[in-house]
Amino acid sequence: ILLTFAPVFELRWSIPIGLFSGNIEVPIIGVMQGFALPVEIVFITCVFANAMLGLIAYFFFEKIIQFFLTIKIVEKLYNHIIIRGQKQSKELIEKYGFWGLAIFIAIPLPGSGTWTGAAIGNFLGIGYKRFFLANLVGVTIAGAIVTAITLGLFTFI
Structure with missing residues (x-):
C-alpha cells in the first residue's frame, strides 16, 4: 500500500509487487x-488506496494553493492565468472535464496518475466530488490495465 501512495509509482508498481x-x-x-x-485482493486494495490518495492529494494541493495565494504577486498571477483560463475554458471543462481527467488518470504511465490528476483538478476548478468520481473511474481503469499486463493478458505490449 505504501508504494501506491508514492508519486510516480502509485498502483503502476504496487499491483505487480503484490502479484x-x-x-x-x-x-x-x-x-x-x-x-x-491473490489478484482480487491486490486489485481492490490498490485501487481503493489509490482512489483515497487522490482525495487526500486534491485537498493537499488545495491547501498549498491557498497558502501561496497569501503572497500578493502569486495571487495576481493566479488570478490572471488560472482564473482567467478557467473562465475561458468553462464550457470545455464542463463538457470534457470529467472524462478528460478520468482518461488522463487512467493512462498507466509515470506522471499521469492520481497525484497529477489532483493538481489538474484543482487548477481546472473541478470540485472535489466530481474529481473523486473521475479519479475513481481513472484509477479503476488504470488498475485493470496494469493487472491485465502483469498477468500477461496483453502479451503484444
Whole structure:
C-alpha cells in the first residue's frame, strides 16, 4: 500500500509487487520482494488506496494553493492565468472535464496518475466530488490495465 501512495509509482508498481513472487527490481527504490497475493485482493486494495490518495492529494494541493495565494504577486498571477483560463475554458471543462481527467488518470504511465490528476483538478476548478468520481473511474481503469499486463493478458505490449 505504501508504494501506491508514492508519486510516480502509485498502483503502476504496487499491483505487480503484490502479484509477483520473488525479487522485483523497482526503479529508484531497488529490489523489493513480491508478495504473491491473490489478484482480487491486490486489485481492490490498490485501487481503493489509490482512489483515497487522490482525495487526500486534491485537498493537499488545495491547501498549498491557498497558502501561496497569501503572497500578493502569486495571487495576481493566479488570478490572471488560472482564473482567467478557467473562465475561458468553462464550457470545455464542463463538457470534457470529467472524462478528460478520468482518461488522463487512467493512462498507466509515470506522471499521469492520481497525484497529477489532483493538481489538474484543482487548477481546472473541478470540485472535489466530481474529481473523486473521475479519479475513481481513472484509477479503476488504470488498475485493470496494469493487472491485465502483469498477468500477461496483453502479451503484444
